[in-house]
Amino acid sequence: MDRRTVLRTSGAVAAAVLLAGCPTDDPEDPDEPDGPEETEPDEPPEDEEPEETVGFEDSLEDRVDEDDESVEFVGLEYDALEAPTEAYRVWSGEPTAFSFVDNHTFEGERALRCEIPRGESNGSNAAYWFPANGYGQPLEVRQRAMIRLGEDWTMEPSDVCRFWALGLNTEAGEHGSGGRGRPSGTDGWSSMLAITNREGRSADEYKLAAYTYHLDQPSTSGEFELTDARLPADEWIALETEVAMNAVADGEALADGEARCWIDGDLAYERTDFRWTTVEEQAVEYAGPLVRYGGSETAPADLSIYYDEHELLAAGIPEIPPYDQHPHFEDPANMDAYDGRVTYANGAERATYRLFVDGTLVHTDWSNADGHQATYNATVEITPAEESESGYATAEATAEPETVDGYLFDGEVVGLEADPPPDELWVGGDEVDPGDYPDEPSDG
DSSP states (O other): OOOHHHHOOSSSSGGGGGOOOHHHHHOOOOOOOOOOOTTTTTOOOOOOOOOEOOOOOOOOOGGGTTTOOTTTTOOOOOGGGGSSTTTSEEESOOOGGGGESSOOOOOSEEEEEEEEETTOOOOEEEETTTTGHHHHHHOEEEEEEEEEEOOTTTOOTOEEEEEEEEHHHEEEEEETSSTTOOSSSSSSSEEEEEEEETTSSSSSSEEEEEEETTTTTTSSTOEEEEEEEEEBTTTTEEEEEEOOOOOETTTOOOEEEEEEETTEEEEEEEEEOOOOOOSSSSSSOOEEEEEOOOSEEEEEEOOEEEEEEEEEEEOOOOOOGGGOOOTTTGGGGGGGGEEEEEEEESSOOOOOEEEEEEEEEEEEEEEEEETTTOOOOOTEEOOOOOOSSSSEEEEEEEOOOEEEEEEEEEEEEEEEEEESSOEEETTTTTTEOGGGGGGSSTOO
């Protein structure tokens, strides 16, 4: 099956793809025995408690404006997938902790399960990766999913377990998690949800907390905010989240970043004054399931958490063509497959330039490469060596003031013609003097 047909659905899509859309008032359970003949159809057998139907009354797809090309709906249809890696990037911790299972499903035949072994902190991450699916990083992401803590879920006093990312960026740097310090605005950020046993529990219910890495966090380990919302064990809950990046003015982050969470339709958390980024290019790279038990604490028993009916609605997506539809535009996830990269940091004036490589050259985008934000430049034209009059791979482009272009290459950079020269030029991870390169290759 074509992965893109499963993961990239938008506009008018067949009803079979509408996920978490319309809960039924009288769900059929083929494994449940028939009750006595005199029992009313909607009345459960006397020895069983009625099970409340939960879910969403509509789909996020219903909110898509087909005329707005910066908005995209993504519905993850687990029943059509063979492995979690077909929908998500599964990394860190123990990747095999995530699997599809045919029990504990909300609807359909499969749910996503993450296991946390006793005495361990992971878990793993299985987040939807926007760049790997051909999208630029959106400025806003709304998500829905059904979530269920396993029947044996238990936590020691004060324990914390992260289970969801409203938004996450690691491409820009490592300061969005892991206690690595306060983000600077160009080196990562995150907005996550956690389950905790802090302030006690009752009737197998645990409190919901927000856990955020942002410019104004009070410590090196992000900001932890406890809510009054409670999550029960062994019951499906309808989770809806929303994150919107803060605005940027003159390189400064404005305090208007938004994060919200709803549990079964009730607003459980809201904050509208976050500062995450000082550059618009650093936005939502990942969103969705993300599981880690602790800080320093470990799971007191073998634990499981289940996910189903995951939807995403992304807005403010930059105009970046899908990587697989542009012959000379490379996914930054494949950076390690090339010998090196070039970072062209333009100054205060508009510039034109030509870059020559003895080998292969492709255009790409990434966050915080060498302290800069390399973004897609629609003016870039790449001519492969075999098609070039000079015999070298060539990139020709116009660079707007204070912008950064990024390239990956195999071989050797042999020439640069630029008017005016760039403020900075980085080749293979090292800053170099643009004047060290001739305007054209010496034998050109």
